[in-house]
Amino acid sequence: MRYSTFAPPVSLSHLVRCFWVLESDAQSSGYIHRSMADCCTELLFHYKGLFHEIDEQERRTLSFRSGIHAQSYRYRRFITHEDFGIFGAYLYPYASKLLLNTPAAEFTNQMPDLHSALGPQGRELEERIILAPNTQERIRILSDFIHGRLSKLPTGYDHPAVSAVKYTVHAKHLPKVRDLASRFNLSERQFERKFSEYAGMSPKRFMRIVRFENACNLYRNKLEKSLTEIAYECGYFDQSHFIRDFKTFSGYEPGQYFSGHAEGTEWRD
Structure with a gap:
């Protein structure tokens, strides 16, 4: 796995x-990838190989060759x-609003x-990315495409x-919604409405996912921290809250995920 x-x-x-x-490279038993919240x-x-999505009834549906995996509060499984070879661009959630002129919530x-x-344009971009000879050329093609979309935006769109939203994505200690609204000089009601427009979900749900992701990012340190330490460091009120959110957003109990043997985590090792 590279x-x-x-x-x-x-x-x-x-x-x-x-x-x-x-x-x-292909694995005899297949490779299952899990995308989490x-x-x-x-x-x-x-650009090489394709995946099938596995639903809750274990039915399989062929996935796309190219597409958008939007912000999400659910997990999905693919086999x-x-x-296979996958090239991706990891974007802030407001990208859909700026690049596609579509509210993130859609x-x-x-x-x-x-x-x-x-x-x-999507078909043309897919063909160029798939046929590109290497990663650097794929980065150049996609960067040029994004620059072109941004050039058509009116000034002052920020x-x-x-x-x-960007501040919250990188926050290690998440503030209360009213404090975040005040930080960006918006009323709480206006803030919640506009934040949802650009993030695709309410500030509270968004912060729950950021907290969950902060916990996942401690994966490499799984042998150095207890689950209680991880929960406390990421701002969970108690262990039950941590377990409930983790299972909702990943499908795993925290202990299973941090064991190093959870399905679809090989790419992190």
């Missing part, structure tokens, strides 16, 4: 958190028996293919709620 990340151009760092590549959005391009928990989201 996983690498790449920093975006400085000119896109307000929109793109990183570019990434995940590759693997995430406060951010991804553009995905399968492949092929060699994409929440959705995975539309790129053709549906972008029409002919609403305070956009800054609030």
Whole structure:
């Protein structure tokens, strides 16, 4: 399993958190990937191999060749028996509002293919990314495309709620909603409405997912911290709250996830 990340151009760092590549050779038993709840959005391009999504009844549906994995408060499972290569751009959730002129909430928990989201431009972009000879060329093609979409936006599109969403994504100690609204000079009611427009969900749910992601990011330190220490460090009120949120957003008990043997975590190792 080979996983690498790449920093975006400085000119896109307000929109793109990183570019990434995940590759693997075929496994006889198949590889199951689990996408967990995430406060951010991804553009995905399968340049080698394809996955099937597995639903709760274990039925399988062929996934897209390229598409959008929007911000989500649910987990999903995918399987492949092929060699595969995936190129992705990890975006802040307000990307759909800025790049597609669509409120983020319309994409929440959705995975539309790129053709549906972008029409002919989506088909052209998919073909260019799939046929590109290497990762650096894929980054260049996608960066040029995003720059082109941004150039068509009116000036002054950076609403305070956009800054609030970005601030929250990176927060290690999450504030109360009223304090966050005050920080960005918005009334609490206005803040909740605009934040939801750009983040795709309410501030409270968004913060729950950020807290969950902060816990997941301690995965590499799983042998150095107890579950109680992880819960406390990430701001959970008690162990039961931690367990409930973790299972809702990942499908795992925390102990199972941090054991190092959970399905679909190989890419983190």
